[in-house]
Amino acid sequence: MWPIVEKAAKDNGLVTAFAVVGLMMLLSGFLSKKLTFGRVQGSAIAILMGLALAYVGGRITGGTKGLADIAFFSGIGVMGGNMLRDFAIVATACEVQPTEARRAGWIGAISLLIGTVLPFMVGVLVARAFGYTDPVSLTTIGAGAVTYIVGPVTGTAIGASSEVLALSIATGVIKAILVMVFTPAAAGFLRLRTPRSAMVFGGLAGTVSGVTAGLAATDRRLVPYGALVATFHTGLGCLMGPSVLFLAVKAIFA
Amino acid sequence: MIIYGTAILALCHLLGIVLGDLLGRALGMTTNVGGVGMAMLLLIAIRLQLQKRGWLHPKTEEGKLFWGALYIPVVVAMAMQQNVVSALKGGPMALLAAVLTVISCNLCVAAINRMEPADAPTAEPSPEK
DSSP: OHHHHHHHHHHTHHHHHHHHHHHHHHHHHHHHHHHSTTSSOHHHHHHHHHHHHHHHHHHHHOOSSGGGGSGGGHHHHHHTSHHHHHHHHHHGGGGOOHHHHHHTHHHHHHHHHHHHHHHHHHHHHHHHHTTOOSHHHHHHHHHHTTOTTHHHHHHHHHTOOHHHHHHHHHHHHHHHHHHHHHHHHHHHHHTTTSHHHHHHHHHHHOTHHHHHHHHHHHOGGGHHHHHHHHTTHHHHHHHHIIIIIHHHHHHHHO | OHHHHHHHHHHHHHHHHHHHHHHHHHTTOSSOOSHHHHHHHHHHHHHHHHHHHTOOOHHHHHHHHHHHHTHHHHHHHHHHTSOHHHHHHTHHHHHHHHHHHHHHHHHHHHHHHHTSOTTOOOSSOOTTO
């Protein structure tokens, strides 16, 4: 019996993923109501469970794609992959109030700039404190603190070692996970209530995945506003990392 | 027809990605610059135009809203395939850099959002509050 079930799941990966994620949402909604009395949103619990399962999957298979590396769950890779993720993000644009977005456009742009330079500086200083002195390593780790894509793109462009690249990616991934996990808890402190505040957050918190998952678990209606700004994050980082920021680090530390 | 909405969404998505790649190329990079953001802006613009002409059929809207509603489940699936193992292996330096980055950025978010005029409208009047 089981081999037949397994084959059906493998041959219909995306359909299996819809069923698995649906069941997880049901379970997390139930836990949210019964265990936390609605204080912790169901989607926040589902994302946390997802990350925990990703850890389990990574441990079992030794792969890099969490649960999606297990054949039975391979459809998760399609459902949570870049294509469907971006498609769903674009679709949320239907909920954007154009006047709101236009009014907060400039503050979003400023946030985006701070959100690139500030993490970079923090990353460089931490790397310096841990004994890295060459501008290439410092820049690569700093860029990783912007997003986990900016890190390796910058590092590859300026010729960083693979060990530093790995550290840089790890920094970015941890940052994204921290944003996903702690945004709902910090939402009050961050004043995440309005479209404008979500756009500021989208610019500063970085990574589309972190921002949108964090906002999704906080208030679903804020997602499109945060995503609208956050989507420029990686592009701006990849633009500034190997150029302006690298030159600045070279001027200061070399 | 529902497929019209989904097709509009798909065309905006593709066009945005192409524009993002072209912008990246123009700036001398191989990465996509803001493709998804441009796709969102395109979709907003097209929707406004259709609305103005009265061509925005509710069925067409459904073809887009369905995918927007799938957003959270897609994010959950995305969480399930993060490389959590290697993130935890990055060691104290990666962890410290990430924690300090998130804290400093969050302080900025809190500061900027506290400057927001108090009369600014909230996302939408929500019935439960």
